[in-house]
Amino acid sequence: MLRSSEFEALLDLSARIGADPELVQGAGGNTSIKEGDTLWIKASGLWLAEARARDIMVPVALDPLLDALERDDPAAEKAQDFVIEELNPSGLRPSIETTVHALMPQKVVIHVHCVATIAAAVQTNAAAIAAERLAGIPYAFVPYARPGLPLARAIGERIDADTAALVLGNHGLAVAGDTIEDAALLLVDVSDRFAGLVRQAPAADLQALSRLAVNSAYRLPEDERLHDAATDLESCRIAAGGSLYPDHVIFLGKGSVIAAPGDTALSVEARFLEARETLPPALLFPGKGVLVLKDITAGALAMARCLSDVAARIPASARLRYLTDAENAELLGWDAEIYRQQLNRAGQVLQ
């Protein structure tokens, strides 16, 4: 398929953003470009980092999707019904955040889980912080809503034709521009404005962690930054308070599991097995570091790193807005729903 030079430039930008863990972790974040009546959006579950290695963009019919949003049609939630199948040979599914991109009128939209922005967006006074940092930028602050239709409605209520940036409470950032360059420059500008002090965490106690992992389903992570969430006691306290943004819940589960004094990975594991609960992908040992499941997924590893990066940027004095029990449950239930549907579809193919 012949693609415009702008489309190619978007793929380059996507791969670059996707390779930066301070902007995008795992399959999170997405980019889009509107060409004529078609919205090209990153596919659900794929990584922006792979933008140059494989097909990651899905074509969606923009006007019918916007009409559906206007009617509050539940089909707008996944946008799957609006995929232009003849331009989608890989059979990709559009991102669950497609509506964010559709609602912004600019040609190019970039949505990231920028850790500096998230560190501000999880504070109770996030709107005031955004107002102070983003003076002069036409932006809107959108309080937390579950990604999908609820987030689309919240955005729709707060943007106008000039809005070029969205600060999404307990979630992240979206920027838009009429060219790739405009959007890319705005991304740098906004993320720089949210940048602040990053606490340096003490080194992990790798020997102690190795002993704590003996005979368990857990191991040391390769990426030493993962330990920061546990070796920095302020970050550990922040993590202990609960979940702060959706991808944490979807990839790591509700909140963080902090080992008690005297715990080993095996003793924590035994408690979870006894309660018939799935093992948490990561265990935080305060002051020592983090152990991860031997079979942890790449997505969960990326989110465990994200926890260190976000927590290190939250000032110790900040008051935080954690996701509520209902918000956690809604995310977990919603994800499970998608998973069930995928299994269901796979089953139909087999029949």
Ligand SMILES: [Zn+2]
């Ligand atoms: Zn997002």
